[in-house]
Every structure is written in structure tokens, then in C-alpha cells.
Amino acid sequence: MKSGRFWAWVVFALGAAYFFIPLIATVEFSMRMRRGVYSLDAYKVVLGDPRFQATFGYSVLAAVFTIILGVLIVVPTAYWIRLRLPQLRPIVEFITLLPLVIPAIVIVFGYIRMYGSNSPLPFLASGRGTDALLVIGYATLALPYMYRAVDTGLRTIDVRTLTEAAQILGAGWGTIITRVILPNVLIAVLSGAFLTFAIVIGEFTMASLLNRPAFGPYLQNIGANRAYEPAALAIIAFAITWGCMSLIQILSRFAPRSANRPN
Amino acid sequence: MTDLSLSDHAIAGKTAPPSEARAFRLPTQWLGVAPFFIFAIMFLILPTLYLVLGAFQNATGTFTFDNIVGIFDPPNLSNYIQCQYDSWISWADGNCRLPTILAAYWISIKISLASSLIGAFAGLAIAIAIVRGGLPNWIRSATLTFSGVASNFAGVPLAFAFLATLGRLGLVTVILNTVFGLNIYAHGFNILSFWGLTLTYVYFQIPLMVVIITPAIDGLKKEWGEAAATLGATTAQYWRMVVIPVIWPSFLGTVILLFANAFGAIATAYALTGSSLNIIPIVLYAQIRGDVLHNPHLGYAIAFGMIVITGLANVFYIWFRTRSERWLK
Numbered sequence: 394m395k396s397g398r399f400w401a402w403v404v405f406a407l408g409a410a411y412f413f414i415p416l417i418a419t420v421e422f423s424m425r426m427r428r429g430v431y432s433l434d435a436y437k438v439v440l441g442d443p444r445f446q447a448t449f450g451y452s453v454l455a456a457v458f459t460i461i462l463g464v465l466i467v468v469p470t471a472y473w474i475r476l477r478l479p480q481l482r483p484i485v486e487f488i489t490l491l492p493l494v495i496p497a498i499v500i501v502f503g504y505i506r507m508y509g510s511n512s513p514l515p516f517l518a519s520g521r522g523t524d525a526l527l528v529i530g531y532a533t534l535a536l537p538y539m540y541r542a543v544d545t546g547l548r549t550i551d552v553r554t555l556t557e558a559a560q561i562l563g564a565g566w567g568t569i570i571t572r573v574i575l576p577n578v579l580i581a582v583l584s585g586a587f588l589t590f591a592i593v594i595g596e597f598t599m600a601s602l603l604n605r606p607a608f609g610p611y612l613q614n615i616g617a618n619r620a621y622e623p624a625a626l627a628i629i630a631f632a633i634t635w636g637c638m639s640l641i642q643i644l645s646r647f648a649p650r651s652a653n654r655p656n
Numbered sequence: 657m658t659d660l661s662l663s664d665h666a667i668a669g670k671t672a673p674p675s676e677a678r679a680f681r682l683p684t685q686w687l688g689v690a691p692f693f694i695f696a697i698m699f700l701i702l703p704t705l706y707l708v709l710g711a712f713q714n715a716t717g718t719f720t721f722d723n724i725v726g727i728f729d730p731p732n733l734s735n736y737i738q739c740q741y742d743s744w745i746s747w748a749d750g751n752c753r754l755p756t757i758l759a760a761y762w763i764s765i766k767i768s769l770a771s772s773l774i775g776a777f778a779g780l781a782i783a784i785a786i787v788r789g790g791l792p793n794w795i796r797s798a799t800l801t802f803s804g805v806a807s808n809f810a811g812v813p814l815a816f817a818f819l820a821t822l823g824r825l826g827l828v829t830v831i832l833n834t835v836f837g838l839n840i841y842a843h844g845f846n847i848l849s850f851w852g853l854t855l856t857y858v859y860f861q862i863p864l865m866v867v868i869i870t871p872a873i874d875g876l877k878k879e880w881g882e883a884a885a886t887l888g889a890t891t892a893q894y895w896r897m898v899v900i901p902v903i904w905p906s907f908l909g910t911v912i913l914l915f916a917n918a919f920g921a922i923a924t925a926y927a928l929t930g931s932s933l934n935i936i937p938i939v940l941y942a943q944i945r946g947d948v949l950h951n952p953h954l955g956y957a958i959a960f961g962m963i964v965i966t967g968l969a970n971v972f973y974i975w976f977r978t979r980s981e982r983w984l985k
Contacts, residue, residue: 401789408782412806415817418827422820466695473688481689488696494970495704496920498937499959502944503703529699595811597923602944612812616927623816630813638805
């Protein structure tokens with residue numbers, strides 16, 4: 394067992410080195426902008442760039458709409474599947490996994506061909522329409538994560554009893570979903586939301602092919618034209634991802650534990 | 657709204673004739689999932705089908721295999737085969753060139769395969785180390801948290817991080833050069849090459865593997881090890897006859913998932929190499945942006961080919977997963 398522990402440390406140390414060296418290198422590179430000394434100039438330049446603020450704001454807004462759309466589609470569906478249509482579960486699970494199978498670039502290519510200006514549903518004819526299509530595309534990308542998070546959350550509560558109790562007290566369907574089910578799965582929904590946020594913020598393919606002024610294409614553009622700013626942006630992006638994941642970790646500690654799934 | 661009520665249904669089941677209740681409820685049952693299915697059909701299934709059908713049509717809409725044949729580019733492919741044959745006959749390195757699209761598929765498959773295999777073995781080793789290695793508990797939770805972050809740290813920022821590390825002026829390149837006198841670029845390494853890209857992809861493949869495989873390692877029951885030891889098995893026998901048979905279906909399944917994950921990725925490669933490395937998502941990207949192949953239907957065929965490859969990978973994934981689930985109840 395002793396040698397086992399030794400090798401475990403070796404593997405862990407090698408892994409840690411592979412993962413931390415690029416991060417250290419990026420931090421170091423991002424501070425090399427001023428010749429000879431380390432400085433935060435690159436960060437100042439990046440954060441002060443109006444295009445950074447505009448594209449980042451755009452992506453945050455897109456992420457918020459994506460989360461709202463995702464919740465509106467996923468929560469009622471997952472709830473209804475659990476309550477009334479369990480026979481549809483395999484089909485719905487299969488569909489929610491499709492975005493992992495079909496590459497994002499293929500999905501957006503389909504959108505471009507199907508929803509162009511001459512089509513019956515001309516999303517791409519206007520800027521607002523294209524924004525909407527981008528949010529829809531993001532919602533499909535987030536679907537696997539959102540559905541799994543919500544479904545796991547629903548598993549921990551007794552959907553049927555809660556629904557019947559609410560109905561006996563005279564609640565309608567809107568009330569049941571918004572005031573009984575949603576609060577109970579809120580933590581699961583929020584962890585799905587943060588994951589969605591992390592995915593949307595840096596997404597490049599869809600935003601770039603739909604010509605939207607999002608953060609991902611801005612990152613790419615800076616990367617092609619500048620030396621030190623990209624490293625600073627990578628650190629900022631990593632910090633955002635880290636923030637989202639930490640929030641998920643913290644939230645999961647508050648998630649309800651049910652009798653049939655004690656761990 | 658109210659006629660969907662569950663208590664109505666419960667009462668109806670007891671009082672009213674069932675056939676009548678069924679006939680009345682059937683359409684409303686489906687209303688609950690209708691938004692999801694409409695969304696999925698409109699924005700996931702139809703756009704994909706549109707491309708798949710388009711791959712088998714020409715500009716006038718008639719059915720044809722020309723686009724699929726176009727991917728294989730028969731004249732250039734036969735040149736390639738002829739060149740391979742000639743250089744084989746003459747024992748020479750003929751420097752044969754595959755048709756562009758096929759070459760792009762091939763390099764994509766190679767990068768995806770290499771990064772998923774390296775990521776899978778390294779991730780498996782790390783997962784075993786943190787679950788079974790007797791490391792302190794905080795290392796396990798820290799590793800899992802970090803893996804959650806790193807598996808989502810793909811795309812453009814990852815490319816920047818690797819340029820800062822292994823680019824011509826990157827930290828590791830410079831340190832290797834100044835401290836050890838080793839100029840990796842002089843020795844043929846390039847971040848914009850097959851191995852550069854593979855090494856970069858591994859950064860999100862390993863953590864993904866750790867996240868997915870750790871529950872499977874956890875599923876290895878302690879009792880099995882004890883039972884094996886009681887029966888006199890050596891550690892090697894325990895691994896060969898217990899651990900590997902139990903782990904390998906979920907291991908292979910995850911490799912395939914990692915493969916699909918790398919195969920569809922474009923942002924990292926595009927930010928890293930621009931369009932200099934011809935992987936298939938970048939070829940498709942260029943085709944969508946600029947119609948570089950002057951035939952949109954060839955673009956459909958490229959997209960169709962990508963779906964076929966990731967789809968096949970996932971058919972295997974589902975198959976392996978159902979096999980592994982028998983053990984990990």
C-alpha cells in the first residue's frame with residue numbers, strides 16, 4: 394500500500410503540474426506588457442477597452458436570456474415527464490443529449506440555411522431576430538446540462554405528493570410550477586444556470602457565424618491582433634468559469650436531501 | 657388550465673367511465689411537453705435534417721449522391737492512391753497529398769483520437785489516484801472542483817493560455833531554452849501543429865474524464881478487493897480479473913464521448929492556428945463564412961459527415977454505457 398500511495402502522489406503531482414503550469418505561464422505573460430517589470434497594464438488596457446465592455450455586456454445579457462429560455466422549456470417538461478408521462482422519459486433524455494452529438498457548428502449552419510431572410514421564419518432578416526436565434530442556439534447547447542440538473546433536482550422531491558397537496562389547497566398549474574415546484578428545485582436550476590452562463594460567456598462558433606458582437610468573437614479578434622491582452626483575457630475568462638463553478642459547489646451544499654437518496 | 661387538474665383525473669378515474677375520461681384527457685396530457693418538443697424539432701432536429709437532406713440534393717433540389725462523392729473527390733483520391741502505390745514500389749517517400757476535405761477529416765479524427773486516448777488514460781490515472789491512492793481527502797474534493805472548472809475552460813481562452821505557455825515566447829519554451837538550452841521549436845515542435853493542438857485539447861479532456869470516471873471508480877466495491885484477497889489473489893490478479901473488467905465499459909464509453917467532444921470543437925483550434933491547420937470544423941467554418949468550395953451542398957455533405965462520425969461514436973457510447981450500468985448499480 395505504501396508504494397501505492399507514492400504512485401498516487403506522483404500521478405497527482407504530474408497532473409497538477411500539467412494544469413497549473415499553463416495558468417502560471419498565462420498570468421506571467423499577461424503581466425509582461427511593460428518592458429522589464431511586471432505590471433497589470435494588460436488588464437487595464439483590456440478592462441478599459443469599450444469593445445470589451447460592450448461585447449461582455451452583450452454576452453451577459455445573452456446568457457441571462459438563455460437561462461430564462463432554458464428554464465421555461467426545461468422545468469415544465471421535466472416536471473410533466475415525472476408527473477404524467479414517464480413513458481416519454483427515454484425520448485426526452487435522448488433529445489436533450491443530441492447537442493452533445495451534433496457539433497454546434499452544424500446546428501448553427503442549419504439555422505443559417507433554415508431561418509434566412511427568404512424563409513418562412515426569417516430570424517436572420519433583422520438584428521433582433523438574429524439575437525433571438527443566438528439565444529435559442531445557446532439554449533440548445535445548454536439543454537443537456539440544464540435538463541440533467543433540473544431532473545436531478547426533481548428526483549430529490551416527491552413531485553406527485555407536492556402537486557396533489559397544492560391542488561387540494563386550490564392551486565392552479567401556474568401556481569404549482571412557480572410557487573411549489575420551482576422553489577424546491579431552485580438550487581438545481583441555479584447550478585444549471587451557472588453552467589449555462591459559463592458556456593455562453595466564451596462561446597465563439599455560433600456568435601461568430603451569426604455575426605453577433607459577443608465576447609467570444611471579440612476574444613478571438615484580440616487574440617489575432619494583440620500580444621499581451623489575450624493572456625489577461627484568458628485569466629479573466631478562467632476567473633469567470635471558476636466563479637460559476639464555485640457557486641455551483643456552494644449551492645449544491647444547500648440542495649435538499651430526500652429520504653430515498655440520502656447522499 | 658383547470659381541466660388538466662390531477663385531482664380531477666383521480667376522481668374521474670374512480671367515478672366516470674374510463675374510456676370517456678381518456679378521450680377527454682389525451683390531448684391535454686401532451687400540452688405539458690409540447691413546448692419542449694416544438695423547440696427541439698424547430699431548433700435541433702429540423703435544422704439538422706435540413707442539412708442531411710441537403711447533402712443528398714443538388715442546387716435544383718434533385719436527389720443525388722454527388723455531394724457525398726465530392727467529399728471523397730475521386731480524381732484526387734485516385735491520384736493519392738496512385739502516388740502511395742508508386743512510392744511503395746520505388747521505396748520512396750512520395751509526399752502524397754490526400755484530397756483537402758478527406759485530409760481535414762483525417763487530421764480531425766487523429767487529433768480527436770489522440771487527445772481522447774491521452775486524456776482518458778491520464779484522467780483514469782488521476783481518478784484512481786484520488787479515489788484509491790490514500791491521498792488526503794481535501795485533494796480529492798479539490799481535484800474534482802478543479803476538474804469541473806477546467807473541463808469548461810475550452811475555447812478561445814484556452815488557446816491563449818497555451819500560446820503563453822508553449823508559443824514561441826511562452827514561459828515553458830523560454831525556460832527550456834534558457835535553463836536547459838533546449839529549443840523545442842528548433843526540434844520541430846510547434847503549437848500550431850498536430851501535437852500542439854492535441855496537447856491543448858488534452859487540457860479539457862483530462863478533467864472531463866476525471867469528472868465522468870470518478871463515480872465509476874467509486875463504484876468499485878471495497879468488498880470485491882477483500883473477497884479477492886481472501887481467495888488469495890495478488891494485486892495484479894485483482895486488477896486484471898476484477899477492476900479492469902468492471903471499469904472498461906465505462907472507460908471506453910467515456911473515450912468515445914471525449915472523441916466527440918474534441919471532434920466538434922473549433923474555437924480553440926481557430927484561435928490557436930487561425931485557418932492554418934486544416935481540421936474539419938475549420939473547413940466547414942470557412943465554407944459557411946465564405947462559401948470557399950463554391951457549392952453549399954458540399955458544405956451540407958461535410959456537416960453530414962461530421963454528424964455521421966460523432967453519431968457513430970455515440971452509438972458506441974450508449975452501447976458501452978448500458979453494459980457498464982449492469983455493474984454500477
